[in-house]
Amino acid sequence: xxxxxxxxxxxxxxxxxxxxxxxxxxxxxxxxxxxxxxxxxxxxxxxxxxxxxxxxxxxxxxxxxxxxxxxxxxxxxxxxxxxxxxxxxxxxxxxxxxxxxxxxxxxxxxxxxxxxxxxxxxxxxxxxxxxxxxxxxxxxxxxxxxxxxxxxxxxxxxxxxxxxxxxxxxxxxxxxxxxxxxxxxxxxxxxxx
Numbered sequence: 001x002x003x004x005x006x007x008x009x010x011x012x013x014x015x016x017x018x019x020x021x022x023x024x025x026x027x028x029x030x031x032x033x034x035x036x037x038x039x040x041x042x043x044x045x046x047x048x049x050x051x052x053x054x055x056x057x058x059x060x061x062x063x064x065x066x067x068x069x070x071x072x073x074x075x076x077x078x079x080x081x082x083x084x085x086x087x088x089x090x091x092x093x094x095x096x097x098x099x100x101x102x103x104x105x106x107x108x109x110x111x112x113x114x115x116x117x118x119x120x121x122x123x124x125x126x127x128x129x130x131x132x133x134x135x136x137x138x139x140x141x142x143x144x145x146x147x148x149x150x151x152x153x154x155x156x157x158x159x160x161x162x163x164x165x166x167x168x169x170x171x172x173x174x175x176x177x178x179x180x181x182x183x184x185x186x187x188x189x190x191x192x193x
Contacts, residue, residue, distance in 0.1 A: 083180060134189065137185065151168060151175065
């Protein structure tokens, strides 16, 4: 939180207390309400604790909830980036055109990047302290990613006129859809955690 925001917040709290005191004094001045001559310390203590709880607890809870939301948003953003990379590979494979050397590099590099992104997501989930285990989901996604990589990478990729066969394209489409489904489910589970 910025210092200016914090200063504004304290200014508002103090202003509310001063406005309340002015209203109380004005109310007492125009309407003659009898006041007790003694102060009950238990009531004053209860009032102070109530005001403290009314101000402090929402601040602390809101800060903790914001931190948790930020962690979830970061993990979800990384998963969406992973999905976008796999979508890019899917579009290249499904184009049914002769692949250019640039396409080979994209497929090879993006496959490596996807696995590294997945490792980053695993690390983020480990340190996010969500108190929920995503091990099964991550294991399944990791297995699908390895299958996807082994399906697409072959030794004869760089041969001139290389085109993925219809069988490879069909398998890749199924794997892509399964990866997309599992990552979407992971985002849902993270949102609910």
